[in-house]
Amino acid sequence: MPGARTDPLTAYEALIEHAELELELAGLGDLDGLVALAGRWEALTETMEPVPPPAAAPLLERAVLMHERTRIELIRLRESLMVDLATATQAKRTADGYAGQLPGRPRIDRTA
Numbered sequence: 676m677p678g679a680r681t682d683p684l685t686a687y688e689a690l691i692e693h694a695e696l697e698l699e700l701a702g703l704g705d706l707d708g709l710v711a712l713a714g715r716w717e718a719l720t721e722t723m724e725p726v727p728p729p730a731a732a733p734l735l736e737r738a739v740l741m742h743e744r745t746r747i748e749l750i751r752l753r754e755s756l757m758v759d760l761a762t763a764t765q766a767k768r769t770a771d772g773y774a775g776q777l778p779g780r781p782r783i784d785r786t787a
Contacts, residue, residue: 686723687734693719694741701748 693715700708727735 683724683728684731684734686719687727687731687738690716690719690723690738691734691741694738694745698741698745698748701745701752704752706752 693712697709697712700712
């Protein structure tokens with residue numbers, strides 16, 4: 676529509692929506708979903724003015740806080756995965772230790 680003006684905060688609101696989605700996906704542990712969003716942040720920020728309008732300050736502060744929360748969620752996820760890996764490694768070592776103690780069994784059942 677010619678002469679239509681767009682709200683200068685629309686891009687910043689889209690950034691907030693994106694940050695909320697990233698936080699949600701991180702909280703769910705949906706790494707595939709996060710990877711799928713990889714380039715979207717840059718695409719959104721490219722549409723913004725080099726100097727944000729003063730009214731965008733609260734939105735940008737909120738985006739920064741959500742990014743920090745997302746980073747914390749990803750750290751928690753990484754730590755959880757590391758614990759799972761350590762547990763699996765320990766279980767394998769334990770199983771390997773017991774396997775060495777099993778008596779050898781004949782491969783053919785001679786009682787049949």
